[in-house]
Amino acid sequence: MTAQSRPAPVIGVLFPLSVVFFEFATFISNDMIMPGMPAVAHDLGAQSVGVISLALSAALMGNIGTQWLLGPLSDALGRRPVFLAGVVIFTLSCFAGMAVQSMWQFILLRAVQGAGGAFTMAVGYPAIQEAFEEKRAVRTISLMANVSLLAPIVGPVAGALVVTVFSWRVIFLLIALVSLVAFAGLWKSMPKSRQRTLSFRFHIVRTLRGYRRCLMNRELLSGSFALGFIFGMLMIWIALSPIGLIERQGLTPLSYALWQLPVFAGLVGGNLLLSQIVYRVEIERLIAISISCIAAGAMLAVALTWGNQDFRWLIPGVTISSFGMGIGFGGLMRRTLFAVPGSSKGAVAAFINTVFMFVGIALVEGCKHFYLVYGMEAIAATLGFCAAGAMVSLAVRRHARSGLAVSAG
Structure with missing residues (x-):
């Protein structure tokens, strides 16, 4: 059955709801297991608390390791069969998670689960972007984010x-x-x-040439890096808070979970505000408001935690940054996705997701290493670096967009 022959409520409501329900499952696979990671490490004989964040990084690596393939593959075979296959892979990997016997088996399995989760960003979201016009797509994805963001609130x-x-x-x-x-x-x-995407056969050389075009597009590349720096700020909190709150400060898993609520309430609040104002405020203005909040939150986090080893003092700043992320992330993603006119959106989405998740992983693992050695100052410095990196990337993006506007004129 095609999109035209399906009832409108099925396409307009059930389809995005089903996508976000699967995204909720992939998100909550990270958020539910994080308070249990000390127990996982103990039961499976891990020798270092560093493996706690490594489990999250493995999921992200599995995600970006398949992004480059999924976008072009869904352009060739169609979004539906590729996305459904991804849901099956993820579901089977979750059932397999009940039987792991070593920490490295667990980490490998988390990578497979991350690969399953890649289908949402590389296939599911482009399908929604193609189904709706710009404002409705941004609003739909913003509302979807409010549901998926229940995962980091409910999950811990x-x-x-x-x-x-x-x-x-x-x-x-x-x-x-x-x-x-x-x-x-x-x-x-x-x-x-x-589109009749079956008329396009998947070809590795053509795919790599497409990624080269993406790499040469300054607006696309700088937008992807900006997304990565913004994403990295939240990932640093998610990955390192179990170490800081449970391992180093002795909080119970339940207390740890409750300290997550303000951060993700900020994220939900930003998305709720976005859904209310997106039709009245231009997308570029939303992105500017977003980065202002993100920078202010990073500065507050640096001010409160420099010389202070209590991990909880990160929360006010990270909450403000999360609020800013909720306002602007969806609009920046949309504009970056359409920075290459006429290109297949599956391949472009895969490129964007690969870049911004790779940046996020590098930030998490680098910050973890320095945090274990130098303490809270390392996290404060990394959050400041993320905000500065996002601002520089957006400045480069604005310059690239203005150059295109002059050329078009």
Whole structure:
């Protein structure tokens, strides 16, 4: 059944709802397991607390390791079959998570789960972008983000409760069940691509040439780096807060989970504000407001934590930055995705996601190393670096856009 023959509520409501339900499952696979990571490391015989953030980085590496392939593959075969295959891969990897016997098996499995999660960004979101015009797409994705962002709010609390009452392995069973529900909704509602993409055969040389064109586009590349610096700020909090709050400050998993709430409430608040003002405020203005909040939050985090080893003092600054991320991330993603006119959106989305997630991983692992050696000052400095990097990247992007405008004129 094509998009034109499906009932409008199925395309307009059930399809994005099913996509975000699967995204919720992939997000919550990170957020539920994080409060249980000390228990995972203990049960599987890990020798260092550094593996706690490595498990998250492995999921992100699995994600970016498949991004480059999924976009062009979905351009060639169609979004629907590729996305459904990704849901199946992720679901099976969650069931397998109940049986791991070593830390390295666990990390490998997290990489596979990350690869399954890559299908949302490289295939699911481009399908939604193609289904709606710009303002509606930004608003739809903003509303979807409010649902998916329940994962970092609900996930730590739910994960802490599961780890307290049951085994951490039960977490993977629950996530697999959520993923199965998403699969059922996608099977019913996901349309075929508007284009007859089957006429385009997947070809590795053509794919690499397409990525080279992306790499040479300054607006696309600088926008992708800006997304990476913004994304990295949140990932630093998610990856290192279990070490800082549970391992170093002795908080219980439940207390750790409760300290997550302000940060992700800020993110949800930014998305809710975006959904209300997106039709009245120009996208570039939203991006400018966003980076102002992000920079202010980073400066506050630096001021509160420099010389202070209490991890909780990061929360006010990171919350303000998360609020800014909620306002501008979707609009920046949309404008960056359409920076290369006429190109296949699957390949461009894969390029963007690969760049910004690689930047995020590098920031997380670098910050972890220096935090374990030098303490809170390392995190404060890295957050400041992220904000500065985002601002410089957006300045380069503005210059590239103005150059294109002059050329077009």
